[in-house]
Amino acid sequence: MNTVIAFIIIFGVLVFVHELGHLVFAKRAGILCREFAIGFGPKVFSFKKNETVYTIRLLPIGGFVRMAGEDPETIEIKPGYHIGLLFNANGEVNKVVVNNKDKHPDAKVIEVEYADLEKELVIRGFEMNEEEVLKEFKVSEESYFVMDGQEIQNAPYNRQFGSKTLGQRTMAIFAGPMMNFVLAFFIFTFLGMVQGYPINESVIGELTPDGAAQAAGLQQGDKVVAINDTEVSTWEEVVKIIQVNPGEELDFLIERNGQSETIAITPKAETIEGETRGIIGVYMPMEQSFWGSFPKAASETYNWSKEIVVGLGKLVTGQFSLDMLSGPVGIYKSTEVVAESGVFLLMRWAAVLSINLGIINLLPIPALDGGRLMFFAAEAVRGKPVDRHKEGLVHFIGFALLMLLMLVVTWNDIQKFFL
Known part of the structure; x- marks a missing residue:
């Protein structure tokens, strides 16, 4: 779990x-x-903030951001359509009711003669039950389609x-x-x-509880000066000597609290990817x-x-x-x-x-x-x-x-x- x-x-x-x-x-x-989604497939959870719907979907194999204009706009207003118009305080169309107009009695119903909701942001048409006079309606940049009870934000071309x-x-x-x-x-x-973070110095890092280093008396923070009379100054040099001497006793010359001391350690043999290497159970020094x-x-x-x-x-x-x-x-x-x-x-x-x-x-x-x-x-x-x-x-x-x-x-x- x-x-x-x-x-x-x-x-x-x-x-x-x-x-x-x-x-x-x-x-x-x-x-x-329009949407910020984690996962694909059916929606499991969603909420809307400002213009974007945030969703978690069933299949956790990725995610996507659905940007306007990336896919064909799903709603198109063509000549001959009967639509309802709702207006904001500035007299601009802020909602276009595509169907179920009876649920919006305040909507002004027109028969569309021309509509451009991307660049010109205008709708021209004839009001129903009135004289056949062509009227033009300015559409707000922040307008919505109302379809099947859902509001879908219109995306002008500049968005x-x-x-x-x-x-x-x-x-x-x-x-x-x-x-x-x-x-x-x-x-x-x-x-x-x-x-x-690891540093490439010949200093003993953390020791494993069952390692040869701890059993021999090495301590975290000991500085390794030489191994078998070979001077070392980097961690890579220490590791290289240990790895090529599995089962062979090595004399570590160390400095601890300003004092020098020699400690004998026999690396354990361990087979890694088909190759036998020596290990003593110490980690790289960290700073x-x-x-x-x-x-x-x-x-x-x-x-x-x-x-x-x-x-x-x-x-x-x-x-x-x-x-x-x-x-x-x-x-x-x-x-x-x-x-x-x-x-x-x-x-x-x-x-x-x-x-x-x-x-x-x-x-x-x-x-x-x-x-x-x-x-x-x-x-x-x-x-x-x-x-x-x-x-x-x-x-x-x-x-x-x-x-x-x-x-x-x-x-x-x-x-x-x-x-």
């Missing part, structure tokens, strides 16, 4: 932060955001995604992955402040510093990003196989293992997953943010946008292929862990 809760919280936070990036920068650009500059649209899409990197940076910063945590967090975010990109490069070149990819099931099982090691390691795991999510979304694959950015790059080169229908078809095909890949990866995970 703890693993389920941890998985839901981690995955929910990563998706929430990603979609929040899209939402914040889209709103900053003046785009009408639609496509009306914004290339830079604004690019930032609204790029902000999602960007926020995943920002989240990872803040998690690493917090861990550095609370737990400390706590408020200001030092920021550059360390930036460095760790960069290093993990580089590691993930290199791994993806090997997948493309065939050095890694598809079987090495993990989907939701594989991530769940890994979360289960990490959760047993404590909350700090779980937070670090969340930061790595956040970086991974950011990088995956930046790949130039249709249906992902990187695919959208690829079309924006083409627009910048061509000087005009790619045809929306052609772009939509490419994204649809890309989404279908991604779903197929997810099914294959999930099936591989199930076979590895359960069959």
Whole structure:
């Protein structure tokens, strides 16, 4: 149960932060955001604040921000329609009643002759039961359609995604992955402040209770000067000597409280990935510093990003196989293992997953943010946008292929862990 809760919280936070990036920068650009959703499928919970409906959906496999103009507007007012009009204090139309006009007796019913609710924001038509005089009605920028008892906000063209500059649209899409990197940076910063961050010095960190180091008398904070008369100054040098001497007694020359002392330790032999290595049961030294945590967090975010990109490069070149990819099931099982090691390691795991999510979304694959950015790059080169229908078809095909890949990866995970 703890693993389920941890998985839901981690995955929910990563998706929430990603979609929040899209939402914040889209709103900053003046785009009408109709829905902010975590998950896909049927709605489980929803509420509306200002212009946006916030929803949690049944299938926890991602999220989305529905921006006006990204999908065809669902309601269209054509000539010959009979509609009801409700007005605000300025005499502008603020509600267009599409059906069930009898439930709005105050509405002025007209037969539409012309309507433009995107650019001109006008409706022209003939009032019912009056002389056939064509009248023009100004529509408020903040107007709503009333249909089947629900109010749907109209999106003038200047509130639609496509009306914004290339830079604004690019930032609204790029902000999602960007926020995943920002989240990872803040998690690493917090861990550095609370737990400390590793330093590459030949100092003994925390000791394991059943390790050879503790049994021999080493203490946290001891500075290792030399091992078997070989001088050491970094943690990497200490680890290298220990690993290549499993079962061999080593003389550690240490400094403790200004005094030198020699302690004999025999590393235990442990087989890791088919290779036998020596271990003595000590962790890398940690240092706590408020200001030092920021550059360390930036460095760790960069290093993990580089590691993930290199791994993806090997997948493309065939050095890694598809079987090495993990989907939701594989991530769940890994979360289960990490959760047993404590909350700090779980937070670090969340930061790595956040970086991974950011990088995956930046790949130039249709249906992902990187695919959208690829079309924006083409627009910048061509000087005009790619045809929306052609772009939509490419994204649809890309989404279908991604779903197929997810099914294959999930099936591989199930076979590895359960069959």
